[in-house]
Amino acid sequence: GAGVSQTPSNKVTEKGKYVELRCDPISGHTALYWYRQSLGQGPEFLIYFQGTGAADDSGLPNDRFFAVRPEGSVSTLKIQRTERGDSAVYLCASSLSRDSYEQYFGPGTRLTVT
């Protein structure tokens, strides 16, 4: 079956612009996670959705970052007033439920802020 997909694959934007990154999880997976992977680092947790609600947003670095999952499937990560420090690979993962140990990752979106 189809895996987790993310669009776009690459995004280049200018400092100060607004961007949206999209994640399509595996069908039927209720848990969805966003992670950010900076160059030379492991992924860091940003936010977790169970169904439509953001159950844990403790990893969002500041209020310029926001994410939604209005119908409990597709999720969009939104970044306002982008800064050069936001440049990273943004990874999305889904799992069948919160306590399903295996998270399935998408290929990520590489965001470059110039």
Place this chain on the structure above:
Amino acid sequence: AQTVTQSQPEMSVQEAETVTLSCTYDTSENNYYLFWYKQPPSRQMILVIRQEAYKQQNATENRFSVNFQKAAKSFSLKISDSQLGDTAMYFCAFMDSSGAGSYQLTFGKGTKLSVIP
């Protein structure tokens, strides 16, 4: 808060040989999972192997096995009969499964493994 440490930024191994990647972690939880993920240049994170903390027996998956030392909080990955396709970044990761959290993954910084023909 949990931390995961991978002390080997880069390693190399000859094809068909065996290599061990190190990982240590720190937690006050009793119930958790540990994982090794592989990330090739395509960026896709692929689960290699997992270990439940309550299980004493070390997990194995074909050529991949772990040495889980709970008291020492150590979780190393052994790759036997290394193949060129094993070349990738390898990340050790921790998941609190106590039920209190969101089951997010905490990753180490990774080890870049190169398999040499």
